[in-house]
Amino acid sequence: MFNRSAGILLPISSLPSNYGIGTFGRAAYEFVDFLNKSGQKYWQVLPLGPVSYGDSPYSPFSIYAGNPYYIDLDILIEDSILSKEELKSLDCCYYDEKSIDYENLFYTRFKVLKKAYYNANKKYKEEISSFVKSNNWVCEYALFMSLKYKNNQLPWSDWDKLESELNSNTISLVKIELKEDIDFWIFLQYLFYKQYFNLKEYANGKGIKIIGDIPIYAAEDSADVWASSNVFLMDHNKIPIKVAGVPPDAFSSEGQLWGNPVYNWEYLKGTSYRWWCDRIIWTLKLYDVVRLDHFRGFDEFWGVNYGSPNAVNGLWMPAYGYELFKKLKLYFEDVKIIAEDLGIITDSVVKLRNNYKFPGMKIFQFAFDGNKNNPYLPNNYEDNSVAYTGTHDNDTLLGWYDNLNDSEKKDVLNYLDTKKDDNINYKIINSLYMSKSNLCIIPLQDFLCIGSEARINTPSTVGGNWVWRVKKETLTDELSEKINNMVNKSKRI
Template sequence: MAKTVKNKRACGVLMPIFSLPSKYGIGSFSKEAYDFVDFLEKSGQSYWQLLPLGPTSYGDSPYQSFSTYAGNPYFVDLEKLIDMGLLKKEEVDKVNFGGDESHIDYARLFKTRYEVLYKAYVNSGLSPVSTKAPEPELKKEFDAFVKDNEDWLPDFALYMSLKKRYDGLSWVEWPEDLRLRKEDALKAAREKHADRIGLHEFIQFLFMKQWFELKAYANKKGIDIIGDIPIYVAFDSADTWANPKLFQLDKKNMPIAVAGCPPDSFSRTGQLWGNPLYDWEYHEKTGFKWWMNRIKGCYKLYDVVRIDHFRGFDEYYSIPFGEPTAENGHWVKGPGYKLFEVMKKELGDLRVIAEDLGYLTPSVIKLVKRTGFPGMKILQFAFDPREESDYLPHNYIQNSIVYTGTHDNETTLGWLDAIPRADKRFAKKYLNIKSNKGIVWEFIRACFSSVSDTAIIPMQDYLELGTEARINTPSTLGNNWVWRMKGDACTDELAERMLDMAKTYGRNANV
């Protein structure tokens, strides 16, 4: 059997890096991140759950990243670069990265952040256009990082440089010799764009250096990091461009079919995600080598990994490429337990959370049970008075992780304002709620008092925030992934209240 997330009752907070407060337009690996770790420790938490850390593309979703390995440049803490002497405080302070402390302006970040990071790169002495030599220790560290990541970094850095050269166009719209990765064309591009390639290698070096320092700090404080691995990669990504054999692509490297979800009560035409589908036959022939490397990479970054859309390993929804909606797709068998059998044999007994939400067939339920991975329980899904729900707390099993909601749900307060009156009546009756005052905390209490080994609560629910703090509305574009927490939100009083809840229900990390 796989390990549960920890061998005792525990609790944690779901909080994206980008939602942390900071001076420069978006949350980063700055002092505020360290302060948040201190807050988690003070409030008796064992886990900090994140969203994917990769560089985001059009739409700003961390689930549509330019790379499965790379980190988001926006998370690099600029103040640390000032401390290193790579930037001057006054030149950073005069840049407008977005002035709204509660909202991220991604368009402005895109226009400004890379320029500032490029200055740091030139000032480091590592750029071909630098006028000074780099510090020997910095160069040694940087060279070691590039060598240690040679399985993905060169392709990613070249890919990002070519995206810049071709004004952000997807790689399928590049000249054919680059699109099809002809060796002569790649060699010429590496020479021509050496400075830009070096910039992206340098940004990744800074990202990983800062992230591992923050992670070490959290671990020392008794906080484990839960990361998130999307099942699919983006079509417009270094992964797809550099590894076309892994996917269902034709001879011109165009998709044969793409990923999505069928029509349901939430979406009349289904969800057309557009991600390339895996050629699982090819993966199996290679012993799932790419997947093993990907999972190993995740466990360098995180202590626990939540595998998104777990159902897709049992069966995946295949939509013919070019279809305008998801209506004409069909289900195809995935690799099933074979992949996890190889994972356990090669990588050992890893801590995994299976995102097993949505409509689950008997074969998916069987797969989750066979892996031994804990699944997810979402309290907001429980209160339809017309039927008995698996998400009602009295139906939970110990080997599970309970949430009030996830990044795709409305905040609990926003959800309560929007649900049918019958659902709200049932929820209040079930939870014995007599008043609307402090109602969100009664939902948190229901999670904490449940039998589930671990309870994870989004930070917005602890702050009792409404719909303005929602992270993402699925199947919509715009105004997602933009919520930022106010700098004074994590008070001592809130930490005490969270700690009391953890102590009351045996989830306190400080015992």
């Protein structure tokens, strides 16, 4: 799938911005230029869906919709549907170079986007009509969000019963009542995807492919579960029977209780996996390559009783990944998927991954357990793999190293054949670049040699996650030249 190349992991949200969060605007285009100058061929991003409580991109309100926060306001000014004066009057301009303030975004961003909607009036009428015809999910999502706001943003299971269980007799009346609200949410998705695809076209034109990230599960409070409850293992009252997570591991002694409804694989099989096929077909329109989160869940998944306090008392349940991926082969000759095969991986998961020749992930931070055959040591990497210093769930490379004890640090230095830990980040990155892995993805923080303060997410914690932002002045020509030299020396071109 990959021709010995390299890329950088950076969430869109982490880009520099004068509006509190990274967008599809100027900074994104400049980052593409930085990637190009640095000899990179891939930009890996996190999921782009609209975030809910907790701000996690892995628990969006929709698996199809885009996060309205990423709509660039400067582009709307250029398109004459907003003015700088309106942004100021709506308190939408603020700058914090260190972190994202999601609470501020929640209270300010939709005010200014609603103003843009009114200003645009019918400017994009034909384009939006075409967008709706090409994206049948958008009306369902817009109706969901309209009803959610009508019900004080409560989870859909707490809505008025007639609205949580809409049918053909009531849906027409609701659509008439909420027409303006529905049109607003559709308008936002039109803007989001217009700006996103323009950015993607620019990136592809610069030789940069985008790696997207697809969460395996849908959030319980989402348009997807609300409208397609049969896809999930739920009872007749639409209450989940089992929810997702993983058992205790290195990240958490209580496991990770994600809380998402798990899939009803028997129902999926009976519908020829149409729901999943539609989802992946859509995702591969958005991205050049897809990282499929929690790949093990396509072989078997950890199901926990709904209402459990943690993920300790779950059980492994079968999934039908073989049949699903076989069905996908009918749509794609080459399904460009990276399998996130981390955690406790069984032989059957490896067999599933290898059967479809999906590259797995190799994480340097997992390599030092005293076993010279550890598969995460760079000298043990195979060609068909993607090498990472760490993922969005890991500490930064420098933060990880600083937290090792003296014995563990010595093991790392011995492996790197060096006695000093000066420039440790680049020594480690070089070991990945020189490995057999056909693709190397490095989080931007590791090139910048930033510590734990730049960590993206700490699993099983609430607050302080997903907020890190890169400072514009750190993306220098000197840094891109340094990275490009490493690319050339390792022949990742």
